Amino acid sequence: MLKLFKHQEEAIHLYKQKYGRLYLNWETGTGKTIGALAIANAHGFKSLLVVAPKSSHLSWATEKEHFNNMMLEIITYEAFRDKYDSFTKYDFLIFDEAHRLKNPSAKVTKKAIEYAVAEKLPPRIMLSGTPADRYYELYSQLKVLNPQDKTFTKQFPSYTKFINFFYYLNDYYKPERLRSNTYEKWLKEWFLDYAHVVKKEDVVELPPLVEIPVKFPKEKIDIDVEDFSIYTVTTFITEFRKSVSKQKMGWVVDFLEDNPNTIVFCLFKEPVEKLKEKLGDKVYLITGDYRKDFDNALRRQDKPIVCTYALKEGANLQKYNNVVYLAPPLAYRDYQQSLARVYRTGQDKKVSVYKLLQNSIDFKVYNILKNKASVYDFLRKE
Template identity: 30%
Template sequence: MLYSYQKDALNKSNPDWLYALDTGTGKTILSIHHYLKHYQGEPLLIVQPPAKLREGGWSREIQRVADYYNIAITYNELSYGKIAKDWHLYKGYFVIFDECHYIKNVSSQRGKAALSLTKLSTHFVLLSATPSSNGWMDTINYFLMFRFYKNKTEFLKRHAIYETKHFGDRSVKVISGWKEQQHLKRLYQSISTKLSKEQCLDLPPLVFEDVRFQPSREYKIIQKDRVLETKEGKIAFDTLMKLQHGLRFYANQKDKLAYTEMLAESTEENMVIFYYYQQEKDQLAHLLQKTKTIYEVSGKVNKLPSHNEWQNLKNTVTFVQYQAGAAGIELQYANIVIFYTPTYSYQDYDQALGRCYRNGQTKKVTVYRYITKNSIEEAVYEALTAKKDFTEELFKNFIGA
């Protein structure tokens, strides 16, 4: 059931392991085989994002493996939404943490619970295409799980380089770099396998089309005056957060909507639209519902076609909210992807790209990135292209604050 690159990765792994394989390279099937290779009769626990639990992908894959080998696999599933409450119920399980970047923050309840669960487990596996997108800070919880350090304080004391920044009368020490990075790199490589999609798969082409719009009148007003007159009254963008929201939302909704309508009318291929604002999705759904079959993954809705329908599926559009569905779902039935509004998170961006362009895709995938010229969107995509998050600091640089 495994490709040669998966067999090689499995042979090089230890019972506790981190698979940092690109989205779509088959981490699910590989990790099930990892469990079968190392387990001693204990049950399996899959900890995963809520969207993936609802979608049922793990259950399907486990059943497929069980049927293939004519064996029974005893397993339970747990969402990251409940791990802080229920982690203690799974002593003696072999644990797979799918999309383990959900637990990289050692200070969060989720991160603490995951660390505690690894101590109760017989063995554990971490899976993510982007386990450490923000550098060494993201690896601390992983290093604690593998017992390289006792706690976050010990890690920072040994490796963090601090500088003092002044905010008015306050002085704050912030991390500006890292010591002994070669040592950290050796530690990370000793517990992980990293593979890119290009190393693994013979996929059809992935084509990017950047669609550029002129900034809207509203955008120019907000950029200049920080105030916008609407039917409901004046809106003041008098904080950094409000200004970011205003520039992002008002970049050019009208032309984006019209261009999407044109694309939708010109094809019966299946489309996926990644969006940020609920109002964007509502406008798009109103526009396309008469001509397209609508699917959706959001904080409130999880409606996707079953795998049995994929082969004959056409003329559909799937709306995916970044926060809810950038990770953990399979959308290979679609081959036209639209980034309607950019996300600030490189991790979400990279994960979103892999929803359609992954193992099992048979068609060329075209990705349309909507970019408003001379706007915040250009700055955001510049950061994402450099594999970075678009941070508040980058936003301050963009507006010259």
């Protein structure tokens, strides 16, 4: 019989206390999948639809085996957007990685809001370890969860009114900063009306996590990144791409030869494609364009994975215990989620994280990530 953690039991009761409007803001690796299915099971739901990234479908299918009395269909956000117009055969809906609904202008978000407002969606919950980098990203997610909230029906029926009230806007009419410090408290409390917040260190005993900086001699490509305002996203990415040097690539090749239980993450697909070309069948390759190795990598976990951040969500890869960042992501959310593929419930080995450092741009990016921020926030011309 499946034994739930305390926070998973709490969520079952919270679902009722919050009148079915629950957002599981559980850090990646704390059992969101089991928790969501346990909520559905405890409250008598039998026909479930899960909207989730493709990378997490195997995990949902596997965990569903603990609940044989439920029917479960798993689809992608793209399928939800393009292929589904009726949800009457489902009695419960789960949005996994619900931060994918943070952009109110995206087609998938517009559809989710439209159907929620029209009461064409079944009872639902939202799941994400990283709901928002900025408070305004909560607006559309919570509107999908509970469009009857007075925030939407009376105060701010449109996203435009919402951001104009709470934020100073830049020249491109994008939110730049809150108009008042008191608004931060209000927005946080608004989210907590729906959220069950769970941190990994509070509920899961995990083995040690060790960060190992691997430093290389500087190259001539080194650039001055002290003043981010001189860069656009495009020019910064161009410079950052150069930081994936031959020395770093050579180190990774040598490391993988002796450490098969390793995942290599890189912001750019060309370097991981070159690693695959050099190492052949000794590694699995996963990028947004190349998914041929995906299923075998998740099921077998028997040789190194070289990948972009296409693998940052959904996959459970606890058989690996080395993570190498050939080029780190530019947002803390992506860093946290990629690391959580390995460092999560079920991991019983020490996890080593290797950060390859060579030029000032590498150190600058890691300092930003250390502060749980996004490089994009520093590119003021975006």
